Amino acid sequence: xxxxxxxxxxxxxxxxxxxxxxxxxxxxxxxxxxxxxxxxxxxxxxxxxxxxxxxxxxxxxxxxxxxxxxxxxxxxxxxxxxxxxxxxxxxxxxxxxxxxxxxxxxxxxxxxxxxxxxxxxxxxxxxxxxxxxxxxxxxxxxxxxxxxxxxxxxxxxxxxxxxxxxxxxxxxxxxxxxxxxxxxxxxxxxxxxxxxxxxxxxxxxxxxxxxxxxxxxxxxxxxxxxxxxxxxxxxxxxxxxxxxxxxxxxxxxxxxxxxxxxxxxxxxxxxxxxxxxxxxxxxxxxxxxxxxxxxxxxxxxxxxxxxxxxxxxxxxxxxxxxxxxxxxxxxxxxxxxxxxxxxxxxxxxxxxxxxxxxxxxxxxxxxxxxxxxxxxxxxxxxxxxxxxxxxxxxxxxxxxxxxxxxxxxxxxxxxxxxxxxxxxxxxxxxxxxxxxxxxxxxxxxxxxxxxxxxxxxxxxxxxxxxxxxxxxxxxxxxxxxxxxxxxxxxxxxxxxxxxxxxxxxxxxxxxxxxxxxxxxxxxxxxxxxxxxxxxxxxxxxxxxxxxxxxxxxxxxxxxxxxxxx
Amino acid sequence: xxxxxxxxxxxxxxxxxxxxxxxxxxxxxxxxxxxxxxxxxxxxxxxxxxxxxxxxxxxxxxxxxxxxxxxxxxxxxxxxxxxxxxxxxxxxxxxxxxxxxxxxxxxxxxxxxxxxxxxxxxxxxxxxxxx
Numbered sequence: 001x002x003x004x005x006x007x008x009x010x011x012x013x014x015x016x017x018x019x020x021x022x023x024x025x026x027x028x029x030x031x032x033x034x035x036x037x038x039x040x041x042x043x044x045x046x047x048x049x050x051x052x053x054x055x056x057x058x059x060x061x062x063x064x065x066x067x068x069x070x071x072x073x074x075x076x077x078x079x080x081x082x083x084x085x086x087x088x089x090x091x092x093x094x095x096x097x098x099x100x101x102x103x104x105x106x107x108x109x110x111x112x113x114x115x116x117x118x119x120x121x122x123x124x125x126x127x128x129x130x131x132x133x134x135x136x137x138x139x140x141x142x143x144x145x146x147x148x149x150x151x152x153x154x155x156x157x158x159x160x161x162x163x164x165x166x167x168x169x170x171x172x173x174x175x176x177x178x179x180x181x182x183x184x185x186x187x188x189x190x191x192x193x194x195x196x197x198x199x200x201x202x203x204x205x206x207x208x209x210x211x212x213x214x215x216x217x218x219x220x221x222x223x224x225x226x227x228x229x230x231x232x233x234x235x236x237x238x239x240x241x242x243x244x245x246x247x248x249x250x251x252x253x254x255x256x257x258x259x260x261x262x263x264x265x266x267x268x269x270x271x272x273x274x275x276x277x278x279x280x281x282x283x284x285x286x287x288x289x290x291x292x293x294x295x296x297x298x299x300x301x302x303x304x305x306x307x308x309x310x311x312x313x314x315x316x317x318x319x320x321x322x323x324x325x326x327x328x329x330x331x332x333x334x335x336x337x338x339x340x341x342x343x344x345x346x347x348x349x350x351x352x353x354x355x356x357x358x359x360x361x362x363x364x365x366x367x368x369x370x371x372x373x374x375x376x377x378x379x380x381x382x383x384x385x386x387x388x389x390x391x392x393x394x395x396x397x398x399x400x401x402x403x404x405x406x407x408x409x410x411x412x413x414x415x416x417x418x419x420x421x422x423x424x425x426x427x428x429x430x431x432x433x434x435x436x437x438x439x440x441x442x443x444x445x446x447x448x449x450x451x452x453x454x455x456x457x458x459x460x461x462x463x464x465x466x467x468x469x470x471x472x473x474x475x476x477x478x479x480x481x482x483x484x485x486x487x488x489x490x491x492x493x494x495x496x497x498x499x500x501x502x503x504x505x506x507x508x509x510x511x512x513x514x515x516x517x518x519x520x521x522x523x524x525x526x527x528x529x530x531x532x533x534x535x536x537x538x539x540x541x542x543x544x545x546x547x548x549x550x551x552x553x554x555x556x557x558x559x560x561x562x563x564x565x
Numbered sequence: 566x567x568x569x570x571x572x573x574x575x576x577x578x579x580x581x582x583x584x585x586x587x588x589x590x591x592x593x594x595x596x597x598x599x600x601x602x603x604x605x606x607x608x609x610x611x612x613x614x615x616x617x618x619x620x621x622x623x624x625x626x627x628x629x630x631x632x633x634x635x636x637x638x639x640x641x642x643x644x645x646x647x648x649x650x651x652x653x654x655x656x657x658x659x660x661x662x663x664x665x666x667x668x669x670x671x672x673x674x675x676x677x678x679x680x681x682x683x684x685x686x687x688x689x690x691x692x693x694x695x696x
Binding site for chain 2: 015016019023026058061062064065066067068069070073076080431432433
């Protein structure tokens, strides 16, 4: 399988960069042509002269109008200067046969043309640099998604250490091992960029040596930002306290199940950047609404405002807020009626609606709440109070909604949500023409695992695969558990070959994970079917194609990735 | 008047470079359907069948300029009320007044920013439908 997958231009940024490059190629020729025209101007006959000036005017007008669009703002400025000089010359020229005037105009235009050439050359250089920066695609390449670096300090012997490194690799971590805490400082100084440290506690029969090293680091304020996880057989409260005091984030008792360790690593390293809460502000008073927006934005929230409640559904559908701040009294309709109308739409039945109003009458407040409001804030309200009220309610809503859209065992999207997200992605690529691949994925002989080792072990296998998928795929990819041992992955901006390649890596990695249970060790494999949007243009056709390919993979002997026809 | 959102835009521009970048901005970013014409004459021929929701015109074009094209387009029955927007490298307040008298709802200055062109068009569309 070829490693070099041709990159197709996908994002708007990339396409723009290409157009800019093409424009840059042509612009030099265009300036050459202008220069030639200017040279002809000197000594030209009257009629011929106004003809040339008109051509010059039109061409510089075009350049002025397009330069900055393609990233050449100075070209726009110089070209406009030249255009104005031409216009002026044409006005003055009307009928006069003035030889010295003509050569004066020619020399002015020659100077301006020179200036335009310099602007062109300068900005071409800038463009080359800018294009180089811009060529990073918006979604990271499937092959090199971000990997966390883990440093192990452990007294294990060689083969065990190798096994740890291998399994870490399967879960998408880059692991490195040092065999004694005394080497920690040296390793961090030489190699750097460690995201998390995992350490044992007992070395050379001394239970304190690792904690002492960590303590020294903390005291000197060195590498404080790197979280530390302890894995040890020491269970005393005293050691646990000692660990907490030197800043240890998690304390695992040996023998440590690799799946548990990965869970903890995920937890301490993947500080999912919390997405900002989205709040819709509905108030007929634009200045008040803007003020509210500013307060919320100041605390990192994303806001949208509408002063016309009649627009509400349009804004709701477009912005999908997590909370609505609603003014109680607006001309034409009352906030409580709007709340009731919003509640009648099934998809917004659960969204928090908070009234914001000067109304101090408790009874009126209560009647507004009966119509579908969740809370009532009285204006004027302290900024901090507003922010925390909004944050608490929006946060709870987000959590509740995540129970509805995610599978509780794996945290992946559930069947319904995955289907919905596939529809959304398809609508998007139908507009943009970008690539999209869909993967259907199934654990081989899963029933045997359950029957032989019990459902508890089966669940662990499912969780491991879920974790592996999340680790190996990008954050823009949608990973769903479609039921039982079936999974699906939607890979935006990936062609068939790219998707097959990454699936095969995942298949390979999963087959190498060793599951331990009551003394027994076993491996599990998966089969994948992959289909691309460009071959199958609707959600149903794409799903069917991926399922068929999966079926073919199963029949072809399992533990393989098959492309859809 | 259709109740739906902005979808079809008739776009008249003689400069091919600008055509390409504007088309990309409006189709890729804005998700709009474009009928791109290189001259006023071509626009007049295609406009009726295409049935645009909005007309976007360059002002300075050889042969038939933008304002003249718009006057001709307005003569087509179903385009009498279609919002029209001029794009021009010369935005003098007096010109803007003149374009508006010709029935343009707004004027977009060239050079434009391709990343925000679609948003600009959408907001002009919303405004022309809000009032």
